[in-house]
Amino acid sequence: MSDFESSHGNGPGFTAPAILNLAAGGLEPLAAPRVRSARLAALAPRTISLALKRPKVKTFSHAFSGAGASVFFQPADKKGTKPGAASSSGNKKESGSPDQYTRIKPPRDIVKLEDRLFYVLQPPLESWMAGAQMDFPFKPFPYQFEGIAFMYPRYACLLADEMGLGKTMQTITAIRLLLRSAELKQVLLICPKPLVNNWQREFATWAPEIPILAIEGDQTKRRWQWQLSDMPVKIANYELLIRDRDVITEPSMEFDLVVLDEAQRIKNKSGTTSQIVRSIKRKRSWALTGTPVENRAEDLVGIFEFLAPGYLCPQMKPRQMGQLAGEFVLRRTKDKVLTDLPPKMYRDAHIELTPEQRESYRMAEEDGIVRLEKMGKEITIQHVFELVLRLKQICNFDPPTGESAKLERMAADLEEVAASGKKAIIFSQWVDTILELSKRLKQYKPLEYHGKIPHKDRPGILDRFKADPTRNVLLLSYGAGGVGLNLQFSEYVFLFDRWWNPALEDQAINRAHRIGAAGPVTVTRFLATNTIEERIDQILTEKRELFDTILNSSEPPTRNLGLSKAEVFGLFKLKCPAGAIDPSK
C-alpha cells in the first residue's frame, strides 16, 4: 500500500489509483532539463529629434504723428451750420460710417515707403470729414470725393474737370483738409479779377472757418497784406501780380501752396504773367482749368512749366505728352459722371458791382426812393416797378460807362464753353440788354432770338445755333425764348438777369433741360450783391422754401410765387397804400 493510500484510508467505495513508486524501483527518474541561456543585449532605438523652434519674425515699424491740428482751427462751430446741412457722411444717423469709401492714394512721385504709408493708412475721406465735424451745405458727389483724394497728396496737379463739376469746391475742401492736418500754413490762390468775390463766397460756403484775405487796395495796403503771416489763404488776381511783382518774388515770400484758377492764362510761358507766377516761391503747385489744351499741345506745356518745370516739352508727341501728364492731371466730363449728377445743376454767381455801377446804383436808388416817398398816396405799384426795373438795368450795365461786372464774369465762363465746343444760351428780360451783349460778345458770334427778330427768321436762327459749331452762344429774351423751344443740345444756361417768377425761369431753363438733353445742364444765375436783385431773390427763395416745407414737394409750384404788392413796396421799405390800386395809373 502506498503512502497515499495509507494517508487517505481505504474505505469502502474508494479505489486507490495505481501509483508507481518510482523510488522503489520502477522507471528511472527524469534527468533535469538542459537549460541553455542566451543573454539578450539591450537595444537602444535610434531617435531623431526635431526641434520645433518658434519661427523668427522680423518686423518693420512706422510711427506717425497723431491727428494734426492747425493753429487756425477751432472745433467746428455748430452755430454756423445751415438748417438741413449734411455732414460729409450725408447721414446723421451713422456718424463716421458712410456707405462709400474714397481712399487717398499716394502718387507715383512719392517714393519713400514711410511717406506712401502715411497716405495709404489715412481713413477714407468720408470718415475723416465726418470725424472732423466738417459740415457741408450738401453732400459732395462721389466723383468730387475722388477729386479731393486726387489733389490731397499731390505736390503738383492739374484739375481739369469740365466747367460746372465743382473744381472750386474740390479745391477748397482739399485745402481745408491740408490746413487741418497742418500740412499747409500759407496758401496763395490766383484767379481772374471777376472771380475774386466768387472765390471768397465759395470759401464762405465750403470752408467758413478758414480766414481769407483778398489782396486789394493801394500799394501800401497791398504790401502790408502780402506780408501778413497769420492769414492762411490769400487771394490775388492775375493783373495784380504784375504790379506787385517785386513783393511776391522776395526771397522771404514763400507759400506752401499756390493755386492758379483759369490756368490757361499762363499757357504762353514767355508771357509776363507766366514768368511771374513761376517765380513765386512755393512747395505745391496746383492748376485749375476746364480747357488745359485750348488750341495746341503746347498750351499744356505752358501750364506744366508752373506745375513741374521741364517735365513736358513742346517737341513731345501728343500721345507721349498725354501719358506723362496722366499722373498729374484729373479730368472728368459731365457725361462720364452722369450717374452721379442731377439733371439740372444750379450755381448762383454773386457779383459785386464795379465801382462805377455801384455809384450809379446808389444815386438812382436814393433819388428814386425820395421821389416815391414824395408821391404819398399817389404812389402806385407801377411807380415802384419802374424804379425796380431801372435799378436792375444798372445791375446789368452802368449807363454812363457801360461797365458790367456780370459780363466780365460771364465772359470768363464763355471762354471755356466755346473752347470746349459746347453751347450756351443766355436769357435777359430786356432786348436792349441782349443787343448790348451781342455787341460785347462778338468774338463768339452770338445769335439773337427775341421780340425784334421777325418770326420768319427765327427757325433759321435756331437751326444755325444747333448745326454750326462756331456758333456757341444764343441770346434770348424770356418772352420769345421762354416757351416752346427745343434747345436740348445746350449744356449751359445763363440767366443774365432774373425774372420775377421762378416758374417762368424754370420754363426758360427747361428749353435746354428736357427729354433728349445730351447731358446735365448747368444753370448759372447772376445776382448783383447788395442790390434789389438780392432782395428779390431772398423773398422768392423764402416763398419757395415755405411752399416746399408745407407741401413737402419738389415739384414746381402750381400757384404763382411771384412778389405780392406788399412785397414789392417792401423792397424799398415803402408802405403799401391802403385801398385798391388802380393798375391803369
Next chain:
Amino acid sequence: MGASGSHGATALGFLTAVEHEQGVFGGYLILNAAGRPLEFHCTAPVKANRPQQILYGPTLEPYLYGEVIGQALLEKGVAKPVIVCTDREAMLAVRPLASMAVVQVWAPPEQADGKQLRIDGPHSVQPPARFFNLGRNRLATAAGHAEDRKLLDGKLAELIEGFDLNEPFARIREAIREAQQVS
C-alpha cells in the same frame, strides 16, 4: 509725418494677416479715436516648415497667426490700445498672450451683397452664432475670454458703435502691398 504723438487718448488696434506665396505677412495698425493712424507694424513673410505643418496639424494656423505673428506685432506696438480687432479667427489665439482684449470682427464675404440666399445650406451672408452685434459691427470674443464683451458693452460701446471696424483692415492690406513692392 513725424514721430508717434500722444498716446494718452483712446487707441484702437487692428491685426490681420495676408497670405502670399512667400509666406504670411502680418500687419498691425493702431488708430486714434478719430481713425487716424498712430503706428503701423508689419512682418516679413513667415512660413511654417514641413515638420511644423505635419506636427501642428489643425493647430498650425492659430499657432502661426496668433502666437507667432500676432504676439510679435502686439509686442512692437508702443501705444497700448484698449482693444485689438482682428478679422481672422486664427488670430484670436493671441488673446491669452495679450494684455488687452482681442475680438474678431466678422467680415461678410466679398461676393455677398445681402441678396444671396441658399436653399441647401446656411445663408452665407449671416455670421456664425458666436458673433454679437455692436452698432453696425458683428464681433466675437476669444474662447475663454467672454469677459472682453463687458469691456465692449461698457466704455467702448459709444466709440465703436459708429465705427466701421472692418474698414481699417483694407488699409492694412494696402499698406502690406506697398511694403511688398518696395521690398
